[in-house]
Amino acid sequence: MSKYYSQYAKAYVSVDCIVFGFDDNKLKFLAGRRKLQPGYGEWALYGGFVGTEESVDDAASRVLHELTGLKDIYMKQVGTFGELNRSEGERVISVAYVALINVKDYDEKNLLEKELHWVSLENIPKMFADHNEMVNTAVRMLRRRIITEPISFQLLPEYFTLTQLQNVHEAVLNTELDKRNFRKKVKHLPYIIKTDKIDKLTSKRGAALYRFDDATTID
Amino acid sequence: MSKYYSQYAKAYVSVDCIVFGFDDNKLKFLAGRRKLQPGYGEWALYGGFVGTEESVDDAASRVLHELTGLKDIYMKQVGTFGELNRSEGERVISVAYVALINVKDYDEKNLLEKELHWVSLENIPKMFADHNEMVNTAVRMLRRRIITEPISFQLLPEYFTLTQLQNVHEAVLNTELDKRNFRKKVKHLPYIIKTDKIDKLTSKRGAALYRFDDATTID
DNA sequence: ACAAAAGTGTTGCTGTTACACCCATGC
DNA sequence: GCATGGGTGTAACAGCAACACTTTTGT
Numbered sequence: 001m002s003k004y005y006s007q008y009a010k011a012y013v014s015v016d017c018i019v020f021g022f023d024d025n026k027l028k029f030l031a032g033r034r035k036l037q038p039g040y041g042e043w044a045l046y047g048g049f050v051g052t053e054e055s056v057d058d059a060a061s062r063v064l065h066e067l068t069g070l071k072d073i074y075m076k077q078v079g080t081f082g083e084l085n086r087s088e089g090e091r092v093i094s095v096a097y098v099a100l101i102n103v104k105d106y107d108e109k110n111l112l113e114k115e116l117h118w119v120s121l122e123n124i125p126k127m128f129a130d131h132n133e134m135v136n137t138a139v140r141m142l143r144r145r146i147i148t149e150p151i152s153f154q155l156l157p158e159y160f161t162l163t164q165l166q167n168v169h170e171a172v173l174n175t176e177l178d179k180r181n182f183r184k185k186v187k188h189l190p191y192i193i194k195t196d197k198i199d200k201l202t203s204k205r206g207a208a209l210y211r212f213d214d215a216t217t218i219d
Numbered sequence: 220m221s222k223y224y225s226q227y228a229k230a231y232v233s234v235d236c237i238v239f240g241f242d243d244n245k246l247k248f249l250a251g252r253r254k255l256q257p258g259y260g261e262w263a264l265y266g267g268f269v270g271t272e273e274s275v276d277d278a279a280s281r282v283l284h285e286l287t288g289l290k291d292i293y294m295k296q297v298g299t300f301g302e303l304n305r306s307e308g309e310r311v312i313s314v315a316y317v318a319l320i321n322v323k324d325y326d327e328k329n330l331l332e333k334e335l336h337w338v339s340l341e342n343i344p345k346m347f348a349d350h351n352e353m354v355n356t357a358v359r360m361l362r363r364r365i366i367t368e369p370i371s372f373q374l375l376p377e378y379f380t381l382t383q384l385q386n387v388h389e390a391v392l393n394t395e396l397d398k399r400n401f402r403k404k405v406k407h408l409p410y411i412i413k414t415d416k417i418d419k420l421t422s423k424r425g426a427a428l429y430r431f432d433d434a435t436t437i438d
Numbered sequence: 439a440c441a442a443a444a445g446t447g448t449t450g451c452t453g454t455t456a457c458a459c460c461c462a463t464g465c
Numbered sequence: 466g467c468a469t470g471g472g473t474g475t476a477a478c479a480g481c482a483a484c485a486c487t488t489t490t491g492t
Contacts, residue, residue, distance in 0.1 A: 010229030056301025082275025
């Protein structure tokens with residue numbers, strides 16, 4: 001292996017994950033107390049360093065798996081944060097990733113073991129370094145995407161009611177939506193499929209359960 | 220300076236620039252022949268390494284200035300490319316940036332000195348490493364942005380005709396647009412201002428010149 | 439019986455598309 | 466006078482927003 005670039009400086013490259021979940025009709029994300037210096041004990045996103053034998057995207061997948069126990073979850077690059085002062089001591093450049101999960105799939109044991117919390121968007125604490133900025137960018141990205149791309153169901157279980165789906169949209173967009181208009185729009189979406197299952201838990205009358213259809217998303 | 224993370228590996232971090240210009244009614248970008256190993260002589264985007272005393276965004280600004288001689292040009296992060304095999308020899312992670320310039324502001328001397336070319340989107344050569352992917356991502360981003368954000372004028376001189384503006388949109392979106400509908404829409408945009416100047420160069424009758432108004436973009 | 443959530447249509451408005459001709463000027 | 470690009474309006478249409486009541490059933 002020749003060293004073509006040896007006259008330049010290297011930097012640590014890390015990934016930080018904004019994992020969104022939908023719970024209690026609120027959009028929340030996972031954050032914990034930092035276990036490393038610098039910033040030990042501060043609120044922070046869960047992250048990790050990019051290893052020598054993995055791509056940056058693979059590192060994000062790995063870290064997301066460590067964090068959630070889940071595989072193949074929705075994940076997108078948010079952006080790269082490379083200010084000089086973002087981490088004292090050593091130069092660290094961080095690539096932020098957003099992920100969407102169904103909180104029911106998340107093993108609560110992880111919260112205790114890793115001392116993580118679901119943080120509601122209304123109560124975001126001051127976080128380590130530029131992590132607040134990462135979260136803000138991720139939220140903006142999610143808001144843009146949820147109206148143009150089929151991703152909202154990623155925050156729900158396999159089978160969901162239209163009311164739940166609407167609640168997700170309302171929580172993400174931080175607005176109220178008209179029930180009839182919302183349902184009308186959903187009817188035209190090819191990838192939201194009505195099933196013959198009925199949910200009897202959340203209402204006395206019972207609500208039809210829908211599911212997402214992967215097959216119709218190839219466009 | 221303590222070394223908190225010393226057990227992890229570092230990587231070279233570079234920036235690569237996709238500089239778009241509009242010329243001959245076509246959308247083009249700057250590319251040249253690579254001057255470094257690996258990949259010497261291959262078609263490549265212009266790039267550079269992130270220095271120890273600059274942020275990643277600052278590095279992109281600096282590289283864009285080297286490349287174009289221009290300051291304060293429109294610039295956005297496209298994404299970070301961190302596959303293992305993207306550059307042989309050493310691990311290099313690259314952050315791609317897109318920039319928009321008015322080709323008339325570009326000093327043609329640079330083309331010769333740096334052996335650069337304006338490459339039309341229709342004739343993109345096979346490029347070094349993942350640079351083709353970077354360009355594709357940048358084009359997709361530009362197409363999305365041009366319909367939602369006031370950026371098209373960045374590709375034009377300070378004063379421009381509506382026909383020129385329409386040509387920019389057509390070149391970026393790779394579609395034909397209806398002249399009357401286009402002009403109707405532009406009339407409603409608060410940041411495109413009609414001036415009393417008239418362009419007599421491109422038509423016998425003369426066309427009204429418009430300009431972009433920064434003040435009305437604060438929303 | 440009543441509380442609680444599910445479900446359902448219509449109307450007006452707004453923005454988008456499709457479409458064809460006259461205007462001013464340089465040559 | 467004619468070729469060249471500049472400039473303009475209208476009608477159909479689609480998508481979006483506003484709006485209130487009935488249904489089902491567990492308690």
